[in-house]
Amino acid sequence: PNRVAPIYKDCTIPESIGRKVNCKHLQWSSPIKNVLIIKKPFDQQVSSAFAELVNFIHMAYPEISVIVEPNVAQEYPHLHLFTWNDIKELHAKADAIITLGGDGTILHTASLYAQTNIPPVLSFSMGTLGFLLPFSFSSFQKAFSQFYDSKSYVLRRMRLCLRSSSRNIKSPYYAMNELHVHRGLSPHMSVLEVYVNDEFLTEAISDGLIVATPTGSTAYSLSAGGPIVHPSINSLLLTPICPNSLSFRPALFPESFSITIKMSRKSRTRPQLSVDGKPLALLEVGQCIEVTHEKNTGIPCVIRNYDGDDWVNDINNLLRWNHPFHRKQ
Amino acid sequence: PNRVAPIYKDCTIPESIGRKVNCKHLQWSSPIKNVLIIKKPFDQQVSSAFAELVNFIHMAYPEISVIVEPNVAQEYPHLHLFTWNDIKELHAKADAIITLGGDGTILHTASLYAQTNIPPVLSFSMGTLGFLLPFSFSSFQKAFSQFYDSKSYVLRRMRLCLRSSSRNIKSPYYAMNELHVHRGLSPHMSVLEVYVNDEFLTEAISDGLIVATPTGSTAYSLSAGGPIVHPSINSLLLTPICPNSLSFRPALFPESFSITIKMSRKSRTRPQLSVDGKPLALLEVGQCIEVTHEKNTGIPCVIRNYDGDDWVNDINNLLRWNHPFHRKQ
Amino acid sequence: PNRVAPIYKDCTIPESIGRKVNCKHLQWSSPIKNVLIIKKPFDQQVSSAFAELVNFIHMAYPEISVIVEPNVAQEYPHLHLFTWNDIKELHAKADAIITLGGDGTILHTASLYAQTNIPPVLSFSMGTLGFLLPFSFSSFQKAFSQFYDSKSYVLRRMRLCLRSSSRNIKSPYYAMNELHVHRGLSPHMSVLEVYVNDEFLTEAISDGLIVATPTGSTAYSLSAGGPIVHPSINSLLLTPICPNSLSFRPALFPESFSITIKMSRKSRTRPQLSVDGKPLALLEVGQCIEVTHEKNTGIPCVIRNYDGDDWVNDINNLLRWNHPFHRKQ
Amino acid sequence: PNRVAPIYKDCTIPESIGRKVNCKHLQWSSPIKNVLIIKKPFDQQVSSAFAELVNFIHMAYPEISVIVEPNVAQEYPHLHLFTWNDIKELHAKADAIITLGGDGTILHTASLYAQTNIPPVLSFSMGTLGFLLPFSFSSFQKAFSQFYDSKSYVLRRMRLCLRSSSRNIKSPYYAMNELHVHRGLSPHMSVLEVYVNDEFLTEAISDGLIVATPTGSTAYSLSAGGPIVHPSINSLLLTPICPNSLSFRPALFPESFSITIKMSRKSRTRPQLSVDGKPLALLEVGQCIEVTHEKNTGIPCVIRNYDGDDWVNDINNLLRWNHPFHRKQ
Ligand SMILES: NC(=O)C1=CN([C@@H]2O[C@H](COP(=O)(O)OP(=O)(O)OC[C@H]3O[C@@H](n4cnc5c(N)ncnc54)[C@H](O)[C@@H]3O)[C@@H](O)[C@H]2O)C=CC1
Ligand SMILES: NC(=O)C1=CN([C@@H]2O[C@H](COP(=O)(O)OP(=O)(O)OC[C@H]3O[C@@H](n4cnc5c(N)ncnc54)[C@H](O)[C@@H]3O)[C@@H](O)[C@H]2O)C=CC1
Ligand SMILES: NC(=O)C1=CN([C@@H]2O[C@H](COP(=O)(O)OP(=O)(O)OC[C@H]3O[C@@H](n4cnc5c(N)ncnc54)[C@H](O)[C@@H]3O)[C@@H](O)[C@H]2O)C=CC1
């Protein structure tokens, strides 16, 4: 591939990146030439921001080609946009990614790279606040220049790697937030066996199970009762969904571990596997999903502040973590 | 109808029924003549217990007719069993009910009476322990005689009454454990508005919502994080399923209240309504489900001990409530 | 005693009181003559409101005597206030109670009547919002006139009744929010046995145990993980504090039950009993605290709206129950 | 000091140590000569095991000196035991540690090294099962020989490092399980400010706060609702104790972070700081406790199995994690 290689440099002074061990200084080995832009569909505001962004890049960085999803290329025939026939062309070309939309847009972008590693991602939000979205669109020119000029810092958000011997799932498959197995519409609870490093851990009779990344700890796992895990702690978070037990508590395993979920013969229902909220397959009796972490498969997300911690703001302002009762007028 | 009317007598000395206000002394106004027997299907042990029970009744109480589900009548042509074509015939006939199986068998029995009130229920378990099952089959002769001789005590387990203006749900519809509304296989959370006595209470963005009876507090609601509620406290228990909020906590409302669940226009998915675990309908945008409690619609379940409290034993032994850590060998 | 008897009339149309079964229409058998006013101490704003209220009563209702706590009588020698030497004088005199302050002021008021039944309470807040505080002081004249003229509705908030054979606790002792037993400063967990109707329920190894009223369900019990219980459901809520077990879940018992907490011989620490947050005694090995509910010992609290439900507003606005994540700007 | 230096070697094949990144092969640079033995007091069984162990060491390893706590030396004058006057002598001498007792004995041992780093620890349990106790005493000879012969593997359990500018706490002070700040006997909740890397995180109004290690995640933090964290994930776990908020959820921070707990001016009570369950000091208004992780201050605990995972067994067998309901006889 002719992609421009990003270099992720450690920061010698940890304080300079707020002691976040997963943060790196992003440097380009040569100027980037192909940028993938992913936009949220059906949103008027996003569409005009998109046009503005494309025009800016074409004007200010004429040597950069803009790549978009096939349907977007069709929608904007006059904008000189590139697209792909085979997703492998995209994987070979795009040096960097820009997203315009919300958390869902980033998750969708990650799904385009669900089976390969992913270039650095610069995300803009419009109106909607989101947990994975550092930059407001209003400052897009400055943010892009810094990104282009190797002056950005990225948080390498780990992804989970799924493998299954069955053909209904293409392996490896990467998850940004989580994978979950759920009974879906079946009235009966799913019965799943869980193994850790091939050692039996537990049998889960429940609506389902989540294995989340630290990034995903503030998504579905949080709703299911899981803890909040800082994205700098690489780990696998196992959270049950409505377990038929009083004593099932979320548990964290080191990134070096493998967690295997096996559909038990006792299960009266075929539960559904979803990745980042997207249904992937119905499990078969005896089918195993092995979940691990692989080096260098994380998503390099450009961060707003490299010295402070966006995350601390976000859990307070967006999640309203430990929001006090309202006592004073 | 020519059903024998059960009389539920208050106990003058509350201590004699363990202070359980929902417990009554069951007295028959005249000898019972038609008994419905519901058995768990596909279970060898249950089938032989069933044959034994039928033979016993025919021998010892020749004036009693035994009614069974149509497929059971077909399966045992030689046993002199009665059945029904129209469920209304059953409702008009059966004076009392016996169940053989597990909790699921009782829930199935309740579903046969989901739109009308239900005669007293005497339940036997075999092998499987269950939360709703007082009697071991081994003592079935004694248990039945006491029941027949007006020497039993019943716990009147309240049911919820559902009503909806839409035609996809027959109203009223009664729930023994709970009703729940769930996103099912949809990747998107359901958005539901909740009203209490027609006053807006909250908007729930979540996998779904449960409205449970005290009986149901140890079923799905417990898995979703709800409290354990003694069946003598008539009340409506609202428990969220994986809510997208850090501050959604289960809440209990008095039996005199109505809780209405409305599918919001914001919901990107049509959530599914289930009663006692059985799917009933997909909700439509704007559709309302009103949940109330109606007098005298509860299920009169014969209890093992009228002075002690089966329930206290069951939460300890079956649910392993407050099971201590294992410290000593 | 020469107290004016309050009459609590059922409402014939439950809808007119928002279906709240514990709500009653308060009627005075003759005009009230002695009003106890309890004010929050050390608060400038409360003090001027107090003076304003006393002057208003003296002007508009000259036949009413105002009773205050001994230290308040001393503080305002010129205001023609009455007080007591022996608390029994107060109990014999006061027909009605007004509180000025916050939830703590109401709890303090309840503690003055911790061993006897309590007259109707009209509460005013200033500035501070509170869960038990219906009226803003700004409308105090109207609120008092309605109260005086038998036009108010009260919510009868049930209290718990504590009894102990040991002399370190005066029995009976009434709790408005809860009683709790806690290890306090001891490094070791307390070991407590719990009995329900004198039947063994469980052994709790924990920081402590709470037995709360529905009113108290939004106080300490909520912090310890308990459900929210509407004050119209008379019941006893048992909530553990940091239990040394994965499977201890809050449980609700009917008001007709007794819950007994016994300090176990295994306890390496003498835990402390508190009522409504106030330390009462250190338990002795083997000491039992019996908790029951007694008819007509509740606190009649005047409510703002007799048709709507203050409580629904309060759990939303004060407790921020099910507060959504912040997604939109 | 003349201590024998332990060498902690990485395992080249992670599978050989069950992928536990915190596990190391323990090798002695020269034969150990001074062994500290800590025994649980007042326990007949432990006392005879102690005598047996000392005799074994004296017989089989005559060149090893056995060091014990001063009171134990006095209790066993005939056993040729050494002890210390100044704790610094102990720190300079002991090459290795053996504990006989329960989790509490290990925590007590750690407290002897609360201000310095700690030599490898080999623990034996008798009768009592514990979470931190790998070896049964019955196999003590084999376990000790392997330990002596550099054939053991250790799990380096991280400790927390506390620092405070106030003189009531000696800094640094190390915690094996957790530190917690608690209102103690005060009826009022404590008000604590929490800072992360000197950035304001939240104000906690609660009974208290816990900052736990992964080891401590199965101790007090678990009781307070925290997740289970595998000891191989170095991290700081913040868990609230009965918070006065519906939305306070446990949170995990990277080991590179600092968490500071500051007693707020708003606090009406002086909360107590405890380390590993032992009271250390009453906080003063404005006092800050800074919690960090320092390299090489962990506790090297000899593990039973270096290929499987004791921890997986322990959460299942001891904590009864996800213990199923009891359905079958
Ligand atoms: N009951 C629940 O909480 C459920 C949650 N989900 C979550 O939704 C995600 C998919 O998101 P969308 O496609 O946008 O679906 P969506 O449009 O249904 O939105 C899910 C919500 O989660 C938020 N979100 C996504 N990732 C997040 C993160 N890492 N931290 C904090 N908030 C986050 C989004 O901003 C959005 O508000 C899944 O990965 C899963 O985590 C999916 C199903 C049920
Ligand atoms: N994640 C979960 O916990 C889910 C639970 N359910 C529950 O299953 C019930 C239907 O039961 P089945 O038809 O037997 O389905 P099932 O065969 O899937 O069994 C459900 C389990 O719940 C137990 N159960 C049922 N009612 C109970 C009660 N009141 N208290 C304690 N345990 C109880 C049964 O003994 C059985 O072990 C529903 O009413 C719902 O409460 C349904 C779906 C998911
Ligand atoms: N960790 C915790 O949550 C603790 C809570 N408490 C609670 O404090 C109460 C004593 O209150 P104060 O004397 O004012 O002490 P306080 O001045 O320490 O305030 C306790 C807080 O609880 C609120 N509160 C009191 N009763 C309430 C109720 N029924 N529903 C909702 N909020 C309520 C008050 O408004 C105040 O914000 C006790 O009855 C106990 O419930 C006491 C100790 C610890």
Ligand SMILES: NC(=O)C1=CN([C@@H]2O[C@H](COP(=O)(O)OP(=O)(O)OC[C@H]3O[C@@H](n4cnc5c(N)ncnc54)[C@H](O)[C@@H]3O)[C@@H](O)[C@H]2O)C=CC1
């Ligand atoms: N409510 C609670 O759960 C409380 C727990 N504790 C815990 O007790 C510890 C002190 O222990 P002891 O001196 O033995 O006091 P203790 O004799 O009161 O026992 C505490 C219990 O916790 C267990 N334990 C200790 N560390 C553990 C760990 N890392 N994982 C799993 N279980 C563990 C012990 O085996 C024992 O059963 C403190 O570090 C604190 O974590 C202290 C106070 C209250």
